[in-house]
Amino acid sequence: MSSTPFDPQSHSAAPATAAPPPPLPAGPGSAPFVRLPKSPGLAAFLSLFPGLGQVYNGRIARAFVFFFAWVGSIYLTATGHEFPFAFMIPFVYLFNIIDAWKGANAANARFLGGRSEPDEQLEIESPVWGGSLVLFGVLILFNNLGWLDLARLERWWPLLLIAIGGYFVYASLEARKAAGGSGE
Amino acid sequence: MTRSAFSPEGVTFGVCLVALGVLGTLANLGKLELLPLLRTYWPLSLVLWGALELVDLMLRRSSRGRS
Numbered sequence: 209m210s211s212t213p214f215d216p217q218s219h220s221a222a223p224a225t226a227a228p229p230p231p232l233p234a235g236p237g238s239a240p241f242v243r244l245p246k247s248p249g250l251a252a253f254l255s256l257f258p259g260l261g262q263v264y265n266g267r268i269a270r271a272f273v274f275f276f277a278w279v280g281s282i283y284l285t286a287t288g289h290e291f292p293f294a295f296m297i298p299f300v301y302l303f304n305i306i307d308a309w310k311g312a313n314a315a316n317a318r319f320l321g322g323r324s325e326p327d328e329q330l331e332i333e334s335p336v337w338g339g340s341l342v343l344f345g346v347l348i349l350f351n352n353l354g355w356l357d358l359a360r361l362e363r364w365w366p367l368l369l370i371a372i373g374g375y376f377v378y379a380s381l382e383a384r385k386a387a388g389g390s391g392e
Numbered sequence: 393m394t395r396s397a398f399s400p401e402g403v404t405f406g407v408c409l410v411a412l413g414v415l416g417t418l419a420n421l422g423k424l425e426l427l428p429l430l431r432t433y434w435p436l437s438l439v440l441w442g443a444l445e446l447v448d449l450m451l452r453r454s455s456r457g458r459s
Contacts, residue, residue, distance in 0.1 A: 273401060
């Protein structure tokens with residue numbers, strides 16, 4: 209045979225003489241890898257079907273609220289209640305995706321021991337949210353019972369935008385005042 | 393900073409499920425028509441949710457006042 213025979217010395221000598229690779233320098237990039245429990249991207253992707261992202265985040269009640277709000281809006285729009293339910297379909301859909309994204313981030317923050325954003329949201333210190341829900345519910349109930357005709361208010365719907373905008377301005381000014389009062 | 397005494401949306405969801413179960417049973421027994429009833433009275437769930445949010449706010453304020 210013309211080929212050179214296998215020489216174990218030549219192979220075993222190479223690793224013995226080669227210097228071991230130097231250890232990587234310790235720095236801020238060498239922190240231990242932590243696998244976060246939730247993926248915000250996956251949560252947002254799953255919420256393309258409303259409620260599924262909330263199920264992934266473990267918030268079942270929210271999942272049902274979003275699912276029924278979405279299905280209910282479509283049903284009521286299809287049965288002739290275009291106002292206000294046609295406006296609610298995209299609102300509920302987009303809010304559902306954002307909520308799933310934020311819910312996953314909050315779960316990760318809790319996992320890492322930080323303060324989660326939804327906990328802050330649960331501590332709404334204003335009766336506006338609860339009051340608005342009661343008012344909205346009573347208005348729709350009265351409309352359903354025939355005691356009130358919401359269709360007559362259709363031309364006044366931009367006032368709702370003014371009220372919401374005014375509330376945001378007020379809340380932002382209050383937050384600024386509170387930040388100034390705390391020494392900033 | 394005070395935490396919520398309870399979850400208003402969770403309680404609302406639970407109460408709505410119980411109500412839906414009771415109404416569904418009665419509808420299956422032929423005592424009432426489920427769909428027209430739900431179509432008319434579903435805003436009561438919003439009223440309940442809002443009322444519980446207000447109660448939760450009051451409880452948090454009172455517990456913060458005590459501490």
